[in-house]
Amino acid sequence: xxxxxxxxxxxxxxxxxxxxxxxxxxxxxxxxxxxxxxxxxxxxxxxxxxxxxxxxxxxxxxxxxxxxxxxxxxxxxxxxxxxxxxxxxxxxxxxxxxxxxxxxxxxxxxxxxx
Amino acid sequence: xxxxxxxxxxxxxxxxxxxxxxxxxxxxxxxxxxxxxxxxxxxxxxxxxxxxxxxxxxxxxxxxxxxxxxxxxxxxxxxxxxxxxxxxxxxxxxxxxxxxxxxxxxxxxxxx
Numbered sequence: 001x002x003x004x005x006x007x008x009x010x011x012x013x014x015x016x017x018x019x020x021x022x023x024x025x026x027x028x029x030x031x032x033x034x035x036x037x038x039x040x041x042x043x044x045x046x047x048x049x050x051x052x053x054x055x056x057x058x059x060x061x062x063x064x065x066x067x068x069x070x071x072x073x074x075x076x077x078x079x080x081x082x083x084x085x086x087x088x089x090x091x092x093x094x095x096x097x098x099x100x101x102x103x104x105x106x107x108x109x110x111x112x113x114x
Numbered sequence: 115x116x117x118x119x120x121x122x123x124x125x126x127x128x129x130x131x132x133x134x135x136x137x138x139x140x141x142x143x144x145x146x147x148x149x150x151x152x153x154x155x156x157x158x159x160x161x162x163x164x165x166x167x168x169x170x171x172x173x174x175x176x177x178x179x180x181x182x183x184x185x186x187x188x189x190x191x192x193x194x195x196x197x198x199x200x201x202x203x204x205x206x207x208x209x210x211x212x213x214x215x216x217x218x219x220x221x222x223x224x225x226x
Binding site (some may be wrong): 090101102 | 145146148150151154155157158159162163165194203205208209210211212213214216217218219
Protein backbone atom coordinates (compact mmCIF):
# COMPACT_ATOMS: atom_id res chain seq x y z
CA UNK A 1 0.00 0.00 0.00
CA UNK A 2 1.43 3.38 -0.96
CA UNK A 3 2.25 5.77 1.86
CA UNK A 4 1.31 9.40 2.30
CA UNK A 5 2.45 11.39 -0.71
CA UNK A 6 3.26 15.08 -0.54
CA UNK A 7 4.02 17.35 -3.47
CA UNK A 8 6.17 19.18 -4.18
CA UNK A 9 9.14 18.07 -2.06
CA UNK A 10 10.80 21.47 -2.23
CA UNK A 11 9.52 24.99 -2.83
CA UNK A 12 11.19 28.37 -2.88
CA UNK A 13 8.92 31.39 -2.66
CA UNK A 14 9.32 35.10 -2.14
CA UNK A 15 7.91 37.00 0.80
CA UNK A 16 4.35 38.14 0.09
CA UNK A 17 3.55 35.33 -2.32
CA UNK A 18 1.16 32.51 -1.62
CA UNK A 19 1.74 28.77 -1.83
CA UNK A 20 -0.35 25.60 -2.08
CA UNK A 21 0.89 22.24 -0.83
CA UNK A 22 -0.71 18.95 -1.73
CA UNK A 23 -1.18 15.70 0.18
CA UNK A 24 -2.53 12.31 -0.86
CA UNK A 25 -3.29 10.09 2.15
CA UNK A 26 -2.89 6.36 2.39
CA UNK A 27 -5.69 4.64 0.49
CA UNK A 28 -8.68 4.15 2.77
CA UNK A 29 -7.57 6.80 5.27
CA UNK A 30 -10.20 9.46 5.81
CA UNK A 31 -8.43 11.82 8.19
CA UNK A 32 -5.65 14.17 7.10
CA UNK A 33 -3.62 16.40 9.42
CA UNK A 34 -0.97 19.00 8.74
CA UNK A 35 2.04 19.86 10.90
CA UNK A 36 4.78 22.45 10.66
CA UNK A 37 8.32 21.59 11.71
CA UNK A 38 10.87 24.30 12.44
CA UNK A 39 14.15 24.13 14.36
CA UNK A 40 12.90 26.55 17.00
CA UNK A 41 9.32 25.40 17.56
CA UNK A 42 9.57 21.72 16.67
CA UNK A 43 6.55 19.92 15.28
CA UNK A 44 3.36 21.94 15.64
CA UNK A 45 -0.19 21.02 14.71
CA UNK A 46 -1.83 23.11 11.99
CA UNK A 47 -5.22 21.49 11.33
CA UNK A 48 -7.05 18.21 10.86
CA UNK A 49 -9.70 17.28 8.31
CA UNK A 50 -12.13 14.39 8.27
CA UNK A 51 -14.70 13.83 5.54
CA UNK A 52 -14.01 17.27 4.08
CA UNK A 53 -14.62 19.01 7.42
CA UNK A 54 -12.02 20.79 9.49
CA UNK A 55 -12.36 19.38 13.00
CA UNK A 56 -9.36 20.87 14.75
CA UNK A 57 -7.17 23.87 14.20
CA UNK A 58 -3.88 24.78 15.80
CA UNK A 59 -2.65 28.16 16.92
CA UNK A 60 -1.67 29.59 13.56
CA UNK A 61 -2.78 32.83 11.88
CA UNK A 62 -5.58 32.88 9.32
CA UNK A 63 -3.01 33.02 6.52
CA UNK A 64 -2.79 29.26 6.94
CA UNK A 65 -5.76 27.41 5.53
CA UNK A 66 -6.58 24.03 4.14
CA UNK A 67 -9.21 21.87 2.63
CA UNK A 68 -10.00 18.25 2.00
CA UNK A 69 -11.62 16.81 -1.09
CA UNK A 70 -14.14 14.00 -1.39
CA UNK A 71 -11.36 11.53 -2.24
CA UNK A 72 -9.63 12.49 1.06
CA UNK A 73 -6.80 14.29 -0.70
CA UNK A 74 -5.91 17.55 1.01
CA UNK A 75 -4.32 20.87 0.20
CA UNK A 76 -2.81 23.47 2.45
CA UNK A 77 -2.49 27.11 1.49
CA UNK A 78 -0.35 29.84 2.99
CA UNK A 79 -1.02 33.38 1.83
CA UNK A 80 1.16 36.47 2.17
CA UNK A 81 4.24 34.43 2.97
CA UNK A 82 6.61 35.62 5.68
CA UNK A 83 10.23 34.64 6.23
CA UNK A 84 9.17 32.79 9.38
CA UNK A 85 6.98 30.47 7.33
CA UNK A 86 10.10 28.70 6.10
CA UNK A 87 9.67 25.19 7.45
CA UNK A 88 9.07 21.55 6.69
CA UNK A 89 5.34 21.00 6.25
CA UNK A 90 4.23 17.48 7.04
CA UNK A 91 0.98 15.83 6.14
CA UNK A 92 -0.28 12.79 8.02
CA UNK A 93 -3.22 10.48 7.60
CA UNK A 94 -5.09 8.01 9.76
CA UNK A 95 -7.82 5.51 9.09
CA UNK A 96 -10.64 6.98 11.09
CA UNK A 97 -9.34 10.16 12.67
CA UNK A 98 -9.81 8.75 16.17
CA UNK A 99 -7.60 10.33 18.81
CA UNK A 100 -5.91 6.97 19.41
CA UNK A 101 -5.28 6.12 15.78
CA UNK A 102 -1.58 6.50 14.94
CA UNK A 103 -0.77 9.10 12.33
CA UNK A 104 1.25 8.08 9.29
CA UNK A 105 3.36 10.89 7.92
CA UNK A 106 4.55 11.80 4.45
CA UNK A 107 8.08 12.99 3.77
CA UNK A 108 7.05 16.62 3.81
CA UNK A 109 7.37 19.70 1.66
CA UNK A 110 10.36 21.90 2.45
CA UNK A 111 9.27 25.52 1.98
CA UNK A 112 11.86 28.26 1.85
CA UNK A 113 10.70 31.87 1.87
CA UNK A 114 13.23 34.46 0.70
CA UNK B 115 4.13 26.41 27.40
CA UNK B 116 5.75 23.15 26.37
CA UNK B 117 3.35 20.38 27.35
CA UNK B 118 5.60 17.55 26.19
CA UNK B 119 9.29 17.70 27.01
CA UNK B 120 12.23 15.61 25.98
CA UNK B 121 15.01 16.97 28.13
CA UNK B 122 17.86 15.12 26.43
CA UNK B 123 18.63 16.57 23.00
CA UNK B 124 20.99 13.71 22.27
CA UNK B 125 21.93 10.23 23.46
CA UNK B 126 24.80 7.98 22.47
CA UNK B 127 24.62 4.21 23.06
CA UNK B 128 26.82 1.30 22.14
CA UNK B 129 25.46 -1.26 19.71
CA UNK B 130 23.83 -4.17 21.50
CA UNK B 131 23.11 -2.20 24.66
CA UNK B 132 19.79 -0.78 25.83
CA UNK B 133 18.71 2.68 24.70
CA UNK B 134 16.35 4.53 27.03
CA UNK B 135 14.65 7.69 25.79
CA UNK B 136 12.63 9.76 28.21
CA UNK B 137 9.69 12.10 27.91
CA UNK B 138 7.75 14.17 30.45
CA UNK B 139 4.38 15.82 30.05
CA UNK B 140 2.40 18.36 32.00
CA UNK B 141 -1.14 18.03 30.64
CA UNK B 142 -3.12 15.56 32.75
CA UNK B 143 -5.74 15.36 29.98
CA UNK B 144 -3.37 13.48 27.70
CA UNK B 145 -4.77 10.02 27.15
CA UNK B 146 -2.71 8.47 24.38
CA UNK B 147 1.03 8.54 23.86
CA UNK B 148 3.18 7.67 20.88
CA UNK B 149 6.80 7.44 19.84
CA UNK B 150 7.99 8.33 16.36
CA UNK B 151 11.37 7.89 14.70
CA UNK B 152 12.63 10.33 12.11
CA UNK B 153 15.47 10.00 9.63
CA UNK B 154 16.81 13.07 7.80
CA UNK B 155 14.75 14.12 4.76
CA UNK B 156 11.93 11.75 5.74
CA UNK B 157 8.71 12.16 7.68
CA UNK B 158 8.31 10.71 11.18
CA UNK B 159 7.61 6.97 11.27
CA UNK B 160 5.24 5.59 13.89
CA UNK B 161 6.98 3.19 16.28
CA UNK B 162 4.79 2.31 19.22
CA UNK B 163 1.97 3.74 21.29
CA UNK B 164 0.37 3.32 24.70
CA UNK B 165 -2.99 4.17 26.14
CA UNK B 166 -3.25 5.81 29.53
CA UNK B 167 -4.99 2.74 30.93
CA UNK B 168 -1.80 0.72 30.47
CA UNK B 169 1.64 1.10 31.97
CA UNK B 170 3.60 -0.94 29.44
CA UNK B 171 3.40 -1.87 25.79
CA UNK B 172 5.86 -4.03 23.94
CA UNK B 173 6.56 -4.55 20.24
CA UNK B 174 9.64 -6.54 19.37
CA UNK B 175 12.73 -4.65 20.48
CA UNK B 176 10.66 -1.61 21.52
CA UNK B 177 8.91 -1.18 24.86
CA UNK B 178 7.14 1.93 26.06
CA UNK B 179 6.53 2.52 29.76
CA UNK B 180 4.04 5.00 31.14
CA UNK B 181 4.06 6.36 34.68
CA UNK B 182 0.92 8.48 34.95
CA UNK B 183 1.53 9.67 38.50
CA UNK B 184 4.91 11.04 37.47
CA UNK B 185 3.63 12.15 34.04
CA UNK B 186 6.57 10.36 32.49
CA UNK B 187 7.03 7.91 29.66
CA UNK B 188 10.06 6.17 28.32
CA UNK B 189 11.03 4.15 25.27
CA UNK B 190 13.39 1.20 25.67
CA UNK B 191 15.17 -0.26 22.68
CA UNK B 192 16.85 -3.61 23.28
CA UNK B 193 19.24 -4.49 21.76
CA UNK B 194 20.19 -1.23 20.04
CA UNK B 195 21.21 -1.51 16.40
CA UNK B 196 23.02 0.95 14.09
CA UNK B 197 19.80 1.44 12.09
CA UNK B 198 18.17 2.83 15.23
CA UNK B 199 20.26 6.00 14.89
CA UNK B 200 17.65 8.70 14.27
CA UNK B 201 15.72 11.45 16.02
CA UNK B 202 13.00 10.14 18.31
CA UNK B 203 9.90 12.16 19.13
CA UNK B 204 7.37 11.44 21.81
CA UNK B 205 3.87 12.76 21.26
CA UNK B 206 0.59 12.87 23.14
CA UNK B 207 -3.08 13.49 22.45
CA UNK B 208 -6.12 14.24 24.55
CA UNK B 209 -9.18 12.03 24.47
CA UNK B 210 -11.37 12.84 21.49
CA UNK B 211 -8.93 15.12 19.65
CA UNK B 212 -6.64 13.90 16.91
CA UNK B 213 -4.12 16.61 17.54
CA UNK B 214 -0.68 15.44 18.54
CA UNK B 215 1.56 17.51 20.79
CA UNK B 216 5.19 16.64 20.16
CA UNK B 217 8.32 16.87 22.24
CA UNK B 218 11.42 18.51 20.79
CA UNK B 219 13.07 15.20 19.95
CA UNK B 220 16.12 13.26 21.08
CA UNK B 221 18.87 12.39 18.62
CA UNK B 222 19.94 8.79 19.26
CA UNK B 223 23.31 7.64 17.96
CA UNK B 224 24.20 3.96 18.10
CA UNK B 225 27.96 3.41 18.05
CA UNK B 226 29.43 0.18 16.67
